[in-house]
Amino acid sequence: MKPIEKKHIRLRTILIGFIFSIFLSVIGARAFYLQVFCSSWLSRKAANQYEKSLIFHGKRGTIYDTNHREMALSIDVISIVAYPPNIKDPAAISRSLNKTLEIDVNSLNQRLTSDRSFVWVKRKVTPKEVKDVKALDLKGIDFIAEHERFYPNKTLAAQVLGFSGIDEHGLEGIEYYYDTYLKGSTCRFTVLKDAFKRGFDTEKNVMPDCSGNNLILTIDYNIQYLAERALEEASVKFNAKSGMAIVMSPKTGAILAVAHYPFFNPNSFGEFDRNLWRNRSITDSFEPGSTMKIFSACAAIEFGGCSSNTIFFCENGKYKIGKNIVNDTHPHGWLSLQHIIKFSSNIGTVKISERIGPEHIYKTFSSFGFGEKTGIDCPGETSGGLSHYNTWAKIDAGAIAFGQGVAVSALQLITAASAIANDGILMAPYIVQAITDQNGRLIKSSSPRIVRRVVSLDTARIVKKIMASVTTEGGTGVNAALEGYAVCGKTGTAQKIDKKGTYSDEKYTASFLGFIPADDPEITVLVVIDEPRGKHYGSIVAAPAFKRIAHETANYMNIPLTVDNSFGRLVDMRIHENGARG
Amino acid sequence: MTKQLPKNNLQSGYDIKLLFPVLFLVGIGIVMVYSSSSALALKEFGIDYYFFKKQTFFSLLGIFALVSCRHIPLKLFRSLAYPFLFLAFLLLIAVKFSELGITVGGSTRWLRLGFFTFQPSEFARFSLVLFLAYSMSKKLDKLKDFSIGFLPHLMVFVIFAILIFLQPDFGSVIIFGAVTWIMLFVGGARILHLLTPLLIFLPALYIFMINAPYRLKRMMSFWDPWQYSTDEGYQMIHSFMAFGTGGIWGTGIGKSYQKLFYLPEPHTDFIFSVIGEELGFLGVLVILFLYFVILWRGINIAINADEPFGSFMAIGLTIAIGLQVCINMGVTLGLLPTKGLALPFLSYGGTSLLINMASIGVLMNIGASANALKTQRGRKQNAKNK
Numbered sequence: 001m002k003p004i005e006k007k008h009i010r011l012r013t014i015l016i017g018f019i020f021s022i023f024l025s026v027i028g029a030r031a032f033y034l035q036v037f038c039s040s041w042l043s044r045k046a047a048n049q050y051e052k053s054l055i056f057h058g059k060r061g062t063i064y065d066t067n068h069r070e071m072a073l074s075i076d077v078i079s080i081v082a083y084p085p086n087i088k089d090p091a092a093i094s095r096s097l098n099k100t101l102e103i104d105v106n107s108l109n110q111r112l113t114s115d116r117s118f119v120w121v122k123r124k125v126t127p128k129e130v131k132d133v134k135a136l137d138l139k140g141i142d143f144i145a146e147h148e149r150f151y152p153n154k155t156l157a158a159q160v161l162g163f164s165g166i167d168e169h170g171l172e173g174i175e176y177y178y179d180t181y182l183k184g185s186t187c188r189f190t191v192l193k194d195a196f197k198r199g200f201d202t203e204k205n206v207m208p209d210c211s212g213n214n215l216i217l218t219i220d221y222n223i224q225y226l227a228e229r230a231l232e233e234a235s236v237k238f239n240a241k242s243g244m245a246i247v248m249s250p251k252t253g254a255i256l257a258v259a260h261y262p263f264f265n266p267n268s269f270g271e272f273d274r275n276l277w278r279n280r281s282i283t284d285s286f287e288p289g290s291t292m293k294i295f296s297a298c299a300a301i302e303f304g305g306c307s308s309n310t311i312f313f314c315e316n317g318k319y320k321i322g323k324n325i326v327n328d329t330h331p332h333g334w335l336s337l338q339h340i341i342k343f344s345s346n347i348g349t350v351k352i353s354e355r356i357g358p359e360h361i362y363k364t365f366s367s368f369g370f371g372e373k374t375g376i377d378c379p380g381e382t383s384g385g386l387s388h389y390n391t392w393a394k395i396d397a398g399a400i401a402f403g404q405g406v407a408v409s410a411l412q413l414i415t416a417a418s419a420i421a422n423d424g425i426l427m428a429p430y431i432v433q434a435i436t437d438q439n440g441r442l443i444k445s446s447s448p449r450i451v452r453r454v455v456s457l458d459t460a461r462i463v464k465k466i467m468a469s470v471t472t473e474g475g476t477g478v479n480a481a482l483e484g485y486a487v488c489g490k491t492g493t494a495q496k497i498d499k500k501g502t503y504s505d506e507k508y509t510a511s512f513l514g515f516i517p518a519d520d521p522e523i524t525v526l527v528v529i530d531e532p533r534g535k536h537y538g539s540i541v542a543a544p545a546f547k548r549i550a551h552e553t554a555n556y557m558n559i560p561l562t563v564d565n566s567f568g569r570l571v572d573m574r575i576h577e578n579g580a581r582g
Numbered sequence: 583m584t585k586q587l588p589k590n591n592l593q594s595g596y597d598i599k600l601l602f603p604v605l606f607l608v609g610i611g612i613v614m615v616y617s618s619s620s621a622l623a624l625k626e627f628g629i630d631y632y633f634f635k636k637q638t639f640f641s642l643l644g645i646f647a648l649v650s651c652r653h654i655p656l657k658l659f660r661s662l663a664y665p666f667l668f669l670a671f672l673l674l675i676a677v678k679f680s681e682l683g684i685t686v687g688g689s690t691r692w693l694r695l696g697f698f699t700f701q702p703s704e705f706a707r708f709s710l711v712l713f714l715a716y717s718m719s720k721k722l723d724k725l726k727d728f729s730i731g732f733l734p735h736l737m738v739f740v741i742f743a744i745l746i747f748l749q750p751d752f753g754s755v756i757i758f759g760a761v762t763w764i765m766l767f768v769g770g771a772r773i774l775h776l777l778t779p780l781l782i783f784l785p786a787l788y789i790f791m792i793n794a795p796y797r798l799k800r801m802m803s804f805w806d807p808w809q810y811s812t813d814e815g816y817q818m819i820h821s822f823m824a825f826g827t828g829g830i831w832g833t834g835i836g837k838s839y840q841k842l843f844y845l846p847e848p849h850t851d852f853i854f855s856v857i858g859e860e861l862g863f864l865g866v867l868v869i870l871f872l873y874f875v876i877l878w879r880g881i882n883i884a885i886n887a888d889e890p891f892g893s894f895m896a897i898g899l900t901i902a903i904g905l906q907v908c909i910n911m912g913v914t915l916g917l918l919p920t921k922g923l924a925l926p927f928l929s930y931g932g933t934s935l936l937i938n939m940a941s942i943g944v945l946m947n948i949g950a951s952a953n954a955l956k957t958q959r960g961r962k963q964n965a966k967n968k
Contacts, residue, residue, distance in 0.1 A: 013768055016881065016901060023904075
């Protein structure tokens, strides 16, 4: 090769190398421009595509009964939404959606043409509607998951559970009271999507734990059911305005059933009178009448030095105190304390109160919890009405002693009676026994809480025996007597105060309060029938419902039959009587 | 006067300055092919390492090719110039006009060969360089002659160009043309001669662009990809996003978002974008530096070659690699309109890897024989001095 040729090639080769160096420098400069100067802008632009920020409303927790049966739960539903900026032909989309979803074309068209980035098309649609709309394959129409509250047992325990609204906020009952626990949290989280809009980052894609917590009630579905049936039967039979029945465990204060008549269905609460919604056994107070006499009897034994055989003169049915006259249904002469309760003598009870004085009546009643809230975990509890004894007129002490001039809630009444059943120890009533998270892990549990000792063990036992005699031959509560169990009970027949402010002769509150078995009470039951028609005595209207509830609950719970000697005589006697009747 | 003998570039050894960057790039390539293709492979073939496995296999085969080409006597290459040219011609015919051709995305670029596919255009490029180097070295004195030194070489290019254009593989046509043009330029062809094909080519290009609207749109999208973000400019802006997201330090290996089906060919044409995203600007600089070293060595070998054939061969192979690098990177960075071209040593693709590594082997071979000659001369010089 000639040197000149070689030099020529050499120069041109170096030139090529030089040009390549320039190319690579330009590439480097361009990379620098994109990766350093435009980095934040470009990465934001990219993130807009592969990151999707979602707002997720956590599912509301489930409410279970004591056996983990679902009482209220949230189910997944689909709502159809639209993103108006992505919609090219709103009119056509409105028309096709109108057909499949049966919604108004004009209002939909208005929504689709609005300048908002997100509008609802139809909330909580059926699976078929979802399928149909998906088949249309419309651009700018999307489906989002929502939750809807569902009460599988319909009317069962509706007033206890309450309900929640369309946005899953508790509005009534337990749903309202425990809303902070039940409601799912709202979480904003980011999903990363590939170009096919599938989430890919498994770690970040895990749904955050924003589901609400579950409640486990003390309510037992089966007891609730049988209580409702018995209450319904009594209420319908006596054409009553309304009715309530509560079943409680006296040893713990746990509420096993709270029935209200008339019923309502929380799945469509809007279709029912709003007065049916609340848990009246807790929110409403009423004059209890004779059921209060058992607490007066407690006061007599505890403070008046009485025994069940202490006798009082019952004035042969009419007793004048100042301007007022107290009547008994049947005139009685001398009656023992036991018989005053057994025959439900008002005059006898007045005599008791005269013996022990208003202060002890008041203190005993207060101690049983009347006049103050029980503190149960339900909204809107009433404290009832028990005025201080300083303000009582002469007649008041006696009237209050037999249940007039005092207002109580059904819950207060059954809780107080349970204290007698529980040997004088008042337990705080409760309705939620545990709170668990969505994985079933325990967050909080309620254990039985002793409020105070109200009366001595002896007093409680004496009153129990007195109450057991109520359901025996000659007692007012004989309709509540059960085979195999000694039943402690007390009837209540209270005149209601009418519009004029005087006691009505037509409107009564008939009730029965009691517990079984007498020797070792497992359940306390209260039945309150408001304004029964025809008959109005607690012994006739409420006692049979009590009997049915107590009997079926005892069967369901396998409560052992009464064998205790001190009550055995009563049982034998009753069986004999029943046999003789049969 | 004793000439300092180069000690590190031994006659029988390997040019470390060439070997190291190539092996480094091939290594990065295997990692990045796996990173960028695993999602695609999982979707298409159900196994995430489908492309990784093949790339690893071809890398080992590539090393074998490199070693072979390093040791095959240069004379043998010279004698293979025409057979290779003919073989390349046959393969290009076969890919277009036989049952063996595989069509992917509208382009017929691959031949089915048993378990593997072969891309004849890669081999044709090597053959073209070999033929041009051989022919030009023979006609060294007549290169300035239009009909002897210029036209025959141009004709060979035109035949190849037409066959590849039919596939179609417009990017390769550009590479072939540029390689031919630059080699003739380096060989000493007259500038006037070199300009004549441009006078024919440019109006042809113009008509070609006007007649195919999608090509025009592609050209337009290159100027303003954001305006065509959903269709023609789609790949471009996602490539930009990849580089931008990577920033200076990168998101880390395996953490690219754009490879997740946003970028259409993350393991082949757009692997540089994924590298930009995962390894950042620093990674890009390292890659650029490695290519620069390879090109610099290639140019160096071309300059120092002991004979015109080696010199032309070296410059041809170097610019073939360099042009692929510059065009591919230029496309991913939005400096050039979109072309389907692989990035040498990094992109997935067996034939490309084999041919490029073989090219490096040949480059080393040329460099070593020049050194051998120098050593010989040096010895003679030393002997004379004594």
